[in-house]
Amino acid sequence: MKESHCDVLIIGAGPAGLMAGNALSRAGVNVRIIDKRPNKVMAGQADGISPRTIEMLQSYGMADRLLEEGVQVHMLAFYNPRRDGKGVERTSRITDVNAPTARWQFEIALHQGAIESIFLEAMTKHGLEVERPYFPTALEISQDEAVLKDPNSYPVKVGSNTVLQADRPEDTEIINAKFVIGGDGAHSWVRKQMDIKMEGERTQHVWGVVDLVPETDFPDVRHRTLIHSDAGSCMIIPREGDEVRLYIQLAEGLEQGAEGRLDRSKVGPEKVMAIAKEAVKPWKLEFPNPITWWTVYVIGQMVASRFSAHERVFIAGDACHTHSPKAGQGMNASLNDTHNLSWKIAHVLRGWADLDILRTYEFERKKFAHDLINFDKKLASMFSEKAMSEDNLNGVVPEEFQNLLKSMGGLTSGISIEYAPSLITDNTYQSFAPGLMIGQRVQPQIIIRVADCRAYEMQDLIVSDTKWKLLFFVGDPKQSKRAAVVKRLGEYMQGPASFLSKFSPKSNREAAFTMLIVSSTPKDDADYTDVHPGLLTHWSKAFTDDVSVDRKSGGHAYETYGVLKAAGAFAAVRPDGYVGYVGSLEGVVDGTVDKYFSRFMKEQP
Template sequence: MAPSSNVDVLIIGAGPAGVMAGNALASAGVNVRIVDKRPAKVMAGQADGIQPRTIEVFQSYGLARRLIERGNQMHSLAFYNPRKDGKGVERTSRVPDVTAPSARYRFEVTLHQGEIEAIFLDSMREHGLEVERPIVPESIEISEDVEELASKDSYPVKVVLRHLADATLETAPNGVHTNDIDPAIESSSSSLETVHAKYVLGADGAHSFVRGSLGIELEGEHTDHVWGVVDCVPVTDFPDIRNRTAIHSDFGSCMIIPREGDKVRLYVQIAEELQVDEHGRKDRSAVTPEKVMEMAKRSMQPFNLEFPDKPEWWTCYVIGQRVAKNFSVKERVFIAGDACHTHSPKAGQGMNASMNDSHNLAWKLAHVLRGWASPELLKTYELERRKYARDLIDFDKKLADLFSGKAVTTENATGVSHKEFQGLLQSMGGFTSGIGIQYAPSLITDPTAQSLAPGLVIGQRFLPQVIIRVADTRPYEIQDLLVSDTKWKVVFFVGDPKEEKQQAVINAVGEHLLCSKSFARRFTPKGAAQDAVFTLLTVSSTSKDDADYTDIHPGLRTHWSKAFTDDLAIDGRAGGTAYTTYGINPSSGAVVCCRPDGYVSFVCSLQDVTSGRLEEYFGCFMVGASA
């Protein structure tokens, strides 16, 4: 009889989406397991680009330093187009790679996917979580019992796992393991296990077993655009080989992505016509790494490009743009990453979208599992991330068409112009950087009082700003106070407490927070630390030379280290612009609620606190302590 076990969350797949979720849940103390069919982590190739918003997310988990130190930074984007004399290509412009003004990190990072996964694997290990390999799912079933599905203590998802020996996995010609098992050795080299889970996350890639088993359909289509990719160390006189570069040539398009060390990734359009197989798909068997590199040489003429060594990794793909109809089933099984959206890799969105899916979901699972929030909270995952995925596909279609189209020339007047291509990338800078992502109104995203802080857009991530800790005048980036620890951050912009009128308002807020009916007391479990669920921060407008942390009422001042002011730092380099940037009036102040994933979710006035507005907001999805 197969052994059986229980787990709160089972993650299937240890790619970027899976390890992001595993690390977030393990660090939150959730009982979680993560399994993967690969015998070892990725050693070469795959995704490699991290956008500015994702760097902020890494920072929120304390993982950005290693990413930045080991990765390559891309600061500029160069454009090359055909020369008028027909002799190859020439640079037509060079612009900043990141065009989002509010980005904390004004660059992208490129790093081998295996190294990126290793950052999470090492962090998971510190929390006692290891990826179990090689394991493949055999079946997945969700209970139909309404009472079982409604119970927070039940394990309504049954997954049968097959534990394999490495030899059990069949290997495809490109070295990728499949789920196919050799029947001759199945019984002797593998074993079955039945896992009963409260929740399951399918992060198992574009050919997701979880998605297929649950009958979740993909919407979208494949295009006719075929691209080859090589990771290599070229020898060249091309002047922008260390910048992200988009090349439109008479021989096809090419994109250069500089990588760590001397490595470079080349995306090369396969311009020649390929045969179509019996399924109506392009036959990529004729494409070789040598052919991809030869096309790259032609695209970059008149510059020289040589490949003295074999490529480290290569692949060939047909651009497909698809989104799953559902991202969850009964709010018990979820899919993330490539399992629910696929698109071209040239905009650098794939791995970022995958990890931010998990970043969005993990804290919600932790809240529900702890009994802090209603299961209704889990519905916001699909609401928020599916809209983002659809927006991503729409952008990707435009980019893929422009990138795969021929450049405008004297002979091709209807081709893609440099202005058109550059304009798309720059106009979508907020989207491609991840900075401008905005979640729609929902039970956790309430834009009713947006006018009180117009610079902090409700549904978008909390803008970076330097503020000063009052007790020791130490400068802090406010995003570093909004760590991904599953806690809500409630930031009270209190104005100047040295003013008598404002002090009275602050004292009233403090007295209210000491009451048992306040949100901080009502939605914090009995017996838990006072900051178990909510971190309360104050930001005053008092000069750092006059400010005292004792100006803040004890009900609002949970610790001396939580009181800040908006003033220029001692070194004069930053600070003093938070109220202005956020659009908050210092004479009246405001209260800003920040979700555990760093997104602004609600704003109200200080007077609204004493009238119960925060209790009303959190009561829409949080569970009271008495329950």
């Protein structure tokens, strides 16, 4: 029997697992990823990428290909029955994204296989490949408190094999891991091993999905379209090329066995296509081309009772939450789960932070999962019901349905996700920068690099490189008063007592931190040499608040983030791009910021 060691073992190479694999391998962590499927997903499955997920993928340098290959969904069209009974009519078109600060004001539709291959390509660059087919066969976690509390221990043992039922033990590998991430889907094997229960309920909703290239004169076939028709409800989502995806709620097929499994003989793509064809009348919808992909399934609206066992085995993605496809949230939630988790594991493995920070994973992501499912319940029930009519006065009022979607724009776009105060998120001094909302991601803002007047998106400076971004809003250092403050900050940060020096290894003062300066000097007057070298470690890190040279973007950064130019502000942005701390510049030198980092960071020898 082979026995091996790795720091992190990821089980399952779906979106959650690949996200973790990419983030951890990029960070140089000793990580493996196994999957029982012999091949990657080729078509179909989850396909919606929300605006926040685009921002997040951009922070890994992965948005370009997504934006190039994906379909952009800008508008959402609503269709309801005509009063004369002759089919449906468009009642409104609204923007598909309703989150004013989103950097990308659209969703992307792209099949899961294409998204996974973006990750696989990135991972390969970092030297990580998915091992497949590879089956986990047993999972044991140490019950010894001392072992569990030692960040260098390997408390998890995973038996695994290249064939499902290994007759011969010599084919089995025992992998000893410091951490295990189960991204193995709605029927998660890892979850079962850890005896974690799903809480919530299986619904009675059966959904059918078909991807194909239709022949149609329906004018909104390239927008996301929600149709309430007398024939049933239908959602259209544009896909790559001329393809579209049709979602239909089906009335039949649910044979309520012990497992609530579908009777697939009763529901097939023909049913979906037949209902869709009726639903879009009086427009034509024909299907001369073959189906690319289809499925039917019952929706469960459930959240796992726990997201981890002893913060050594974690579950993520569908393994800890399932919901309907209508809001297009599945893959987004999965990707953001492990985006949240990965930097924390990297911090612990490097000895930068205490094991305690790992508790914030469940704390932060479970609340989000519950919010999502609450919304999903409302949406699913309103979408399933028929529209209000003469015969059905209690039916769905079109405006109410539209308003629900609009009002939940912050949640469905991912933009307003806010992590509550915790060990790593301190909202004591929000008022120094009310526009840098503590617990939320940093909103987009163009600032100008002083040395070369090049315009930069602030979000592009907050890359997912496992480092904290320390933002110093210093005002105008051409003014002598502000210059004195900058000098004092520089001398402090340079000194041996600063948190930068304390929590960084001697060999690299910026190992865990990147300092970025945002001044308010007009770019025509500004010089990068105005910033004290203790604060400015390279010319490329001095920025100022001004419009870009082409005048098309930028300006008002201090207003966006709510910083007073005469006072300045300091912010610590977590490595996942969420604001962890906001406070005064004074707090940098007087120990307040030091106290914040001391809660979870470990002093370096």
